[in-house]
Ligand SMILES: Nc1ncnc2c1ncn2[C@@H]1O[C@H](COP(=O)(O)OP(=O)(O)O)[C@@H](O)[C@H]1O
C-alpha cells in the first residue's frame with residue numbers, strides 16, 4: 001500500500017503541497033505505532049536485524065526473553081547481546097532457518113528460533129541487493145521441552161523402582177534370615193567342645209562374610225536405582241574433591257600412589273548435592289586406586305569455562321581395553337573378582353542428575369582419564385543441534401482429544 005502511494009507520489013513530488021507531505025508522515029507514524037502495538041502485544045519474541053546481524057527492531061517479548069533493554073540493544077550485534085548465540089548458523093542468506101536454542105540468562109529457557117530473510121526493493125534486482133536483513137521469531141518451548149524430558153525420566157524411574165523394590169524383597173529378606181540363622185549356629189557351635197567347633201567356626205565365618213558382601217551388593221543396587229532427590233547447596237568443587245580424596249588417603253598411601261591436585265582457584269560455586277557428588281568422586285578415586293596396584297600417580301585437575309566446571313581424574317594404572325571401555329557404565333559390569341560393577345553407573349547417574357556429563361578417555365601415556373563437567377548456574381546461551389521444523393502451535397488438551 002505504502003509502495004503504491006510512493007509510486008504515485010514520486011513523479012508529482014514537485015507539485016505536492018507541504019500539507020500533503022505532512023499528512024503522509026502523520027500516516028506513517030500512525031502506522032508505525034499501530035504495528036508496534038501489535039508486535040508488543042504478542043507473546044513471541046520478534047527481532048529484526050540488518051544483513052550483518054545488528055538489531056534494528058525488537059519487541060517487548062524479545063526484551064524480556066533475553067533480559068535486554070531495547071535502547072541499549074538497538075544498533076548492536078545480536079550475538080553480542082545474546083551471549084553464546086552463533087549468528088552464522090542462523091543467518092543463512094536466502095534460507096529460512098529454524099533452531100532450538102537453550103538460554104541460561106535471565107532464566108533457563110528453551111527457545112525455538114525461526115529466522116526469515118527479509119527481501120525488499122526492486123523485484124528485478126538480484127537477491128543480494130534485495131536482501132535487507134532478517135526477522136527472528138522466537139517461541140518459548142521450555143514447558144514442552146521439560147515435560148518431554150520429565151515423562152522420559154519418570155517412566156524410566158518408575159520401571160527401575162519397581163525392579164528395585166522386587167530385589168529388596170526377593171533377596172534382602174532371605175539374606176536377613178540367613179544371617180540370623182548363621183548367628184544362631186555360631187552361638188550353638190561355641191557351646192560345643194573346643195576341637196570340633198573350631199573346625200566348623202571357620203567356614204561359618206566365611207559364609208557370614210559372603211552374606212555381608214551380598215548385602216552390600218544389594219544395598220548398592222538399591223542405592224543405584226532408587227532416585228535420590230538432590231539436596232542442593234552451593235559448594236566449591238575443589239573442596240568437595242579434597243573431601244572425597246580424604247576418605248581414601250590411607251588406601252592411596254598404602255598403595256604408594258602419589259596424589260596430584262591441580263585445582264584451579266576461583267571456580268564458581270556450584271549448586272550441588274554434596275554427599276552424592278562426593279560419592280561420585282569417591283567411586284572414581286577408588287577405581288583409580290584399584291587400577292594402580294603397583295603404585296602410580298593420580299592427577300585431579302579442575303577448571304571452569306563459560307558453561308561448565310570441569311574435573312578430570314587421570315591415573316597411570318593398567319588402563320583398559322576398548323571392549324571394557326564400551327561397557328564400564330553398565331550395571332554389574334566388572335573385571336574385578338570382588339567388584340560390584342555398580343560404582344561407575346552410580347557415578348554417571350549422579351553426574352547426570354546434576355545436569356552434567358561424564359566421559360572417559362585413554363591418555364596416550366596409558367592409564368585412564370575420567371572427565372566430568374557440571375553446568376555453571378550462570379551459563380551463557382548454547383545452540384542445540386539443528387532439528388526438524390517447529391511443530392504448529394499446540395491446541396489445548398481438550399481440543400486434541
Ligand atoms: N581407573 C580405572 N582403570 C582401569 N579400569 C577401570 C578404572 N575405573 C573403572 N575401570 C573398569 O571399569 C569397571 C567398572 O567399574 P565400577 O563400575 O566402579 O565397578 P567395580 O569397581 O565394582 O568393578 C571396573 O571393573 C574396571 O574394569
Ligand SMILES: [Mg+2]
Pocket residue numbers: 283286287341343344
Ligand atoms: Mg568401582
